Amino acid sequence: MSPSPRQLASLRRNLLAWYRANRRDLPWRRGRDPYRIWLAEIMLQQTRIAAVLPYYERFLERFPNVRELARARESEVLKYWAGLGYYSRARNLHRAAKIIVQDHCAQFPRELKQALALPGIGPYTAAAILSIAFDVPLAALDGNVARVLARLFAVRGDLRAPTTWRKLAAAAQTLLPSRTSGDWNQAMMELGETICTPRSPNCAACPIARHCKARALGIAEKLPAARQKRAPANVHIAAAVLVDTRGNTLLTKIPGAHDSVLFSRLWQFPAVAIASNGNSKRDPAQGSVHHSANSAADKLAEHLRASLGIPEQALTPLPVAAHTVTFRRITLAPFLARVSRLPKRPCCRTLPLAKLARLPISSATKKIARVAINALAQ
Ligand code: SF4
Known part of the structure; x- marks a missing residue:
């Protein structure tokens, strides 16, 4: 999973150029306010963008910044979350807002360790927020990005198996440009959400198709291997x-x-x-x-x-x-x-x-x- 320096430079150039020309206009992409990015990342966990949009705007109208959120009662935060599901996300968001106000002067921490100490923030969310808001060079690896990487490098097997996931995380970090990590992470996510989709990847429109091993092997649609679903x-x-x-x-x-x-x-x-x-x-x-x-x-x-x-x-x-x-x-x-x-x-x-x-x-x-x-x- 290690492209040559020349391949790497070409891959980065192609993907970033595609992203900058094609990225969707989403409210959390207008500016680099870490609070707005953080809120989007939490709402988007297990929830589609279209479903999040109305909640996002309404939530921000009521809680426009971290101080307002920290000051609010939990019942009111939950009211503005009602319908989005997975309410522990809202409870953790609220608890984290209080910690940010009390311990970090109402500024989202820039240090990975401090970000990870906040309730509801795991490695993916921390990397996404820190890279997008501050260009901290951390690769964000979620299901969409893992799928792109699995196809790019023809990785077989269960991607969530710990050893495979660690390899994908290392590959994601290798691909990450030292600057513009925020754009890069968003470009990888955008590619996974719009082109390199779970079923029927649109390889003809893919900006990194010529680097893709799964495409070359004709197995793009077979990767990643289906996960065993939990019995209902x-x-x-x-x-x-x-x-x-x-x-x-x-x-x-x-x-x-x-x-x-x-x-x-x-x-x-x-x-x-x-x-x-x-x-x-x-x-x-x-x-x-x-x-x-x-x-x-x-x-x-x-x-x-x-x-x-x-x-x-x-x-x-x-x-x-x-x-x-x-x-x-x-x-x-x-x-x-x-x-x-x-x-x-x-x-x-x-x-x-x-x-x-x-x-x-x-x-x-x-x-x-x-x-x-x-x-x-x-
Ligand atoms: S070429 Fe196809 S399979 Fe490979 S990364 Fe692009 S969309 Fe995904």
Whole structure:
């Protein structure tokens, strides 16, 4: 994986010229404010650019700099993140902002070691921010860049295997120009996102095609080797939508008897896991769950009583909704309970069912609310 100095110079020249002529106009590329670059890098983790754009602008309007972010309450930060998922990113961003203000005079640290000490910043993110904001010569290696390198040097096998990843990291650092490392890293990412895509790489339009071993060998589309996917897990959740006569409902922060990742530790309807891994089947055509609705209601009623002290309610099953979080295929089974008055409990909030967005809530909670609102409108 070591091109000759001449090849290296040509490869760098071609890729940088292509990037400067073709780079997409993205909001975090206008200027070199480390705060804006940092925010973009965190939002883009596991999320597509198109999905990030509206959140990015809205977040920056409310938190235009690191001081504003550090000053904010976590609940407000989560509210502006709501819908993007992976909420630990927002919590870490907020914690890191406080550290930057307290320990670094509100300046993003330029030292790799200090950057890595911040919550939510790993080697890739640190290298991306430091190179793009300050041209620190650090190669940023993510999945897109790894794929480009694997094809460029015809690397076979699982790229995430530790020894292979280390070799790719070394190759990425070798290719990195000592100056303009920010442009270089972005050029590699841009190539992976727009030309050297996972399926059907557009080699005819590739600025570094003549250096590419996989192309020369005719195996570009076969690399990298497919990774073994984790088997999906089926999860079934029953959730109680309590609604009073004024259309208010109750959300809680008390986790139900279910995997806490499902509602991202945000405000949620009281909920409980009723089955997992194929113990029951969703029938999308009928919008129902083939486990016993009665047993689910019983379990939910028991949860309401034991965790929230809510006495037995008549729980009416509503249509189920499908949801996915990483490898989990979740069936959300909402139950409606009409009550004359919502109980007041610690760690609970009451608010209009139609205005849940006032609180940070996950996409799963939004789906449950939509089902309930539709049912109440009929
Ligand atoms: S030639 Fe094709 S496979 Fe090689 S780097 Fe370019 S797009 Fe990727």
